[in-house]
Amino acid sequence: MFCFQCEQTAKGEGCTKIGVCGKQPEVAALQDLLIHATKGIAQVAVEGTKVGVSDPAVNQFACEAIFSTLTNVDFDPARFVTLIDEAVKHREALKAKVQAAGGSAAFADGPATFTPAGDQAGLVAQGEKVGIQADPSVNPDIRSLRELIVYGIKGLAAYADHARILGQEDESVYAYIYEGLAATLDDTLGADEYVGLALKCGEVNLKAMELLDAGNTGTYGHPVPTAVPLGAKKGKAILVSGHDLKDLETILKQTEGKGINVYTHGEMLPCHGYPELKKYGHFYGHYGTAWQNQAKEFAAFPGAIVMTTNCIQKPRETYQDNIFTTGLVGWPGVTHIADKDFTPAIERAMALPGFTKDVPGKQVMVGFARNAVMGVAPQVIEAVKNKAIRHFFLVGGCDGAKPGRDYYTEFVEKVPEDCVVLTLACGKFRFFDKDLGDIGGIPRLLDIGQCNDAHSAIQIAVALANAFECGVNDLPLSMILSWYEQKACVILLSLLHLGIKDIRLGPSLPAFITPNVLDVLVKNFNIMPIGTAEGDLKAILG
Ligand code: FSO
Ligand code: SF4
Known part of the structure; x- marks a missing residue:
């Protein structure tokens, strides 16, 4: 097996014997084959787009299949055997529809034509031939960019799936998923085109996250503190x-x-x-x-x-x-x-016994999503203008097992008292129960929500920028992000698409990003690895 899609990948290079997450080699091969099969669906769907064919059942299936391969979702080989089988059935049914609408159903040998083996062992053997490193002749930077797009699409598919469950869908999201996946098979594309497609993934993800936000708030109301x-x-x-x-x-x-x-x-x-x-x-x-x-x-x-x-x-x-x-x-x-x-x-x-007595404990505050924060926007703006609030830090992203993640706890502990910390996703558990107090009634620690609520954080930043009539990069706001899995990858792509600069990323940089690709990101966005909490705070606050 070879998998390097998440932050905890073995030795910071790749899991080759068994996943650090617990993924067995058989499951890794089956996931690779499912992604291969979904790329086949994508090739057919791209042809479908040309003749106005789109199938809701296929769109739903594609997102579910892709989401199933995201880190820490599904470790059950039997489920992947079923998914691969269904993928090929959906692909063939879609081919028939495309053909009936006058589109082309002639595809070169590969994902759009492969026949799955009849049993799990056969599928594993097929999966082993289509993994990330299957073709050693691929230029490492091109492979890096293709994988960046695939991982971005994994995160995007997850958000699209969450949104669809709450009744929110948009054709443009599915169209990109197919375009992006099919593009990873295209040997005529070069680094520039792939960088463009990766940023487009970030752009489309903003739409998916907006749909999810609409699904969440439309169904359950706007979060309140x-x-x-x-x-x-x-x-x-x-x-x-x-x-x-x-x-x-x-x-x-x-x-x-x-x-x-x-x-x-x-x-x-x-x-x-x-x-x-x-x-x-x-x-x-x-x-x-x-x-x-x-x-x-x-x-x-x-x-x-x-x-x-x-x-x-x-x-x-x-x-x-x-x-x-x-x-x-x-x-x-x-x-x-x-x-x-x-x-x-x-x-x-x-x-089971349940709790046999009341267990006393602290309380934490949640519910500072966009609506609640914008509700106090005048006070926040005033506090910035009269210098009661000096700076905002968005300290968010995933948590994980690495000791280096103590950085985020230390960072929040050391943030000066005239600064506000916005947070989201599970990385917050490094500091969520700290009492940071408030600045004139505005809590210094604001929990925006899940990683799924990154859209809300972006809306807050955009609203602040509008209020101050400046760009997001000119706000007294710094992003200190932690990543672990592929939803974090696509959120990062969204931030890059928005042109957000100077993001600090940790606890380590993605193994799938080659030095040349990193160079492009650094040159264009000044993205940088986290350093020490003290040093980074000093550099930001000057
Ligand atoms: Fe965490 Fe896991 Fe929400 Fe991720 S629970 S690490 S970004 O999958 O999804 O933040
Ligand atoms: Fe390794 Fe992460 Fe892949 Fe699991 S998901 S096999 S830990 S790189």
Whole structure:
């Protein structure tokens, strides 16, 4: 196997024996084959676009297939066998439609024509031939850019899938996914074209994130500042992890009146701020921290656990029977709830002891998404003008296991008292429970939401820039980002598309970016690796 799509890749180079994430070589090969098969769909869909053919079922499938290959989503080989089979069926059905509409259905040998083997072993063997390094003759910089586009598309597909679940879709998003994937097969394209396509991925992702924002806020209302208990309430308990708001709502509905308290885990924390979710009396609090601490935290949770999206890790035996997956998440041997009837998890929660007494704990504030922040925009602008607020830091992104991620904790601790920290995604667990106080009533630590809410952060930055009649790069705002998986890659591409400069990125730079590609990013965007908290603060604040 060879995989280097995430930040924790082995030795900062690539996972070759088994994934640091726990991905087995068979699953890696099956994921590679599924991406190959989806590129085949993309080639056909690009022809379809020319003759006005687009199939909603294919669009949904393509996003689900791509999202399944994102880091820490699905580790179950059986599910990939099914997905590969379905991919080829969708491809052939789409070919027929394209042909019927007068389009071309003649494709060169490759993803658009391949026939899947009849069993898992055969598919694994096929997958091993189509991996990232399959063709050693490809120029490393071109390979780097192609992979950058594929990983960007993985993040984009994830956001598009989340948006579609809440009824929000746009043809332009699917069209780009197909254009970008098909382009990675095109030997006539050079570095400039690929850089353009990578930035276009970022541009299209802004649309996908806008759709997701519309889905979230349209369905559940605009988040409002909300205090969330980190302790627990005596009683039976279900913990909901991942990013899917609809799954959480479904679980809240299905547990109503059953004497079960529902807790959020990881990226579900910001859900407490949504009016249509917080209205449930048994939606109690938040348990645990970021994804990489789940083995320890889940082992100590006295109820059932539901994983709605990434990030799942190998469950320990002690809680293997308590954890359930739904949606695209999978782990071999873990009960999967495909039909959104969460009865198995509810029954498990009822059978487990739950919290036998109230557990006291701190509270944290959530709900500072764009609507809430813009609601206090006049005070914020005034505070900047009268120099009560000197600078804003967006310290956001993914968390992970590397010791170097202490940087983000230290950074926030050292941010001077006349500065405000905006945060989003699971990287916040490095500092989310710190009491940073306020500046004239404006909290110094503002939780914008999930990584899925990056659109909200961008809107806040744009609104500030408009208020000060300057560009985002001229604002007293610095972005200190942490990345782990491919949703972070596409958000970065969106920021680059917007022309945002001087981003600090850590804890390490992507292994799939070659020195030449990095050079292009540095020259155009002055993107830089994080240094020391003290040194970076000094450099930014002067
Ligand atoms: Fe974290 Fe995992 Fe939200 Fe990522 S839970 S690391 S960017 O998958 O999705 O922030
Ligand atoms: Fe390695 Fe990350 Fe790929 Fe997992 S997703 S195999 S940790 S590079």
